[in-house]
Amino acid sequence: MIKKVLSILFEIIIKARHFLYDNCILKSLKHNIPIISIGNISVGGTGKSPHVIKLVKEFSAAGKKVAVISRGYKKKQKGLVVVHDGNGKFSTPESGGDEPFMIAKSTNAIVISSPDRNFALEYLKNNYYVDLVVLDDGFQHRKIDRNFDIVLVDSVRFLGNRKVLPSGILRDTITRLHFADLIILTKIENIDSSIATNEYNELKKFNKPVLFSEYKYLSLMNSHGESLDLNKIDESEIFLFTGIAMPDTFFNRFKYVKNDCRQIFDDHHRFTEKEIQKIIKASNAKNKKLIVCTEKDFVNIPVPVDERIYYLKMDVNIFNENGKIDILDLVRI
Numbered sequence: 001m002i003k004k005v006l007s008i009l010f011e012i013i014i015k016a017r018h019f020l021y022d023n024c025i026l027k028s029l030k031h032n033i034p035i036i037s038i039g040n041i042s043v044g045g046t047g048k049s050p051h052v053i054k055l056v057k058e059f060s061a062a063g064k065k066v067a068v069i070s071r072g073y074k075k076k077q078k079g080l081v082v083v084h085d086g087n088g089k090f091s092t093p094e095s096g097g098d099e100p101f102m103i104a105k106s107t108n109a110i111v112i113s114s115p116d117r118n119f120a121l122e123y124l125k126n127n128y129y130v131d132l133v134v135l136d137d138g139f140q141h142r143k144i145d146r147n148f149d150i151v152l153v154d155s156v157r158f159l160g161n162r163k164v165l166p167s168g169i170l171r172d173t174i175t176r177l178h179f180a181d182l183i184i185l186t187k188i189e190n191i192d193s194s195i196a197t198n199e200y201n202e203l204k205k206f207n208k209p210v211l212f213s214e215y216k217y218l219s220l221m222n223s224h225g226e227s228l229d230l231n232k233i234d235e236s237e238i239f240l241f242t243g244i245a246m247p248d249t250f251f252n253r254f255k256y257v258k259n260d261c262r263q264i265f266d267d268h269h270r271f272t273e274k275e276i277q278k279i280i281k282a283s284n285a286k287n288k289k290l291i292v293c294t295e296k297d298f299v300n301i302p303v304p305v306d307e308r309i310y311y312l313k314m315d316v317n318i319f320n321e322n323g324k325i326d327i328l329d330l331v332r333i
Contacts, residue, residue, distance in 0.1 A: 007166060033125060034147045038138065039139025047316070059134075068133070069117050081095055083097070085110060159174060211325065228290075242263075
């Protein structure tokens, strides 16, 4: 009953806030630079960071100078942090946030994290030259006027029970999908499945382009840059650990690894040296040769990272119902 009341109140607040912005009572600040946001309407686990990385790489390959602005969730340093200056100078995952740091390491783009993203944009414009900005987790950030909104919908949970927090998984109303410029149904495993078809048809009702995306697992990498072929790994030799919002997606890649060889931590967990040693000890007790985590977990491990620990290197494949598509053909800025 309490959850239901809180959900009703939260939804009223959400709708009131959107009403104020939609009717220009509250103003979205315009910046004289193209801005693309990647966000969602649910709580965590839709795959924002891999899609940000994908988009930045695509634009960079097309000759664009790209910067990323992030809130820097759970970062320790207050205020604005330049996670990467575009010339090889990095902050740390602790000071700037684990996901911004991972994005910077994966793309080599300028990455800034700040709770005040309008201030971050002004700082960016005053100190760097870029062609466009990707706003990480920006769909609900109405204080900034964007040129293009990409909204991710997780195919595993989809829209849940269609209710907002705390009764459901939504942090925005479903009707806000009408205001997206592009919707991507993420974590697709079988495009021809009835589930994917039903979800796709439901999203098409919002009269927006709808694409699919799937994770493409590339290899295992360690701190020395050593790469292992996933197709040649014996899963009976693997011990897994992770601290991400939806660990099942990661675990499903190694479906033959038993539950007693898996350890789960809270999302954005920053590992201590003592915890890593416990993980190594647990893997040794099970006679496992490889210890594997996600890339986000890997940046949260104290350095130097033990060479026995590998992370799952991955990419995102984005496509339409007819096959592969160039996402830049749909992004209008």
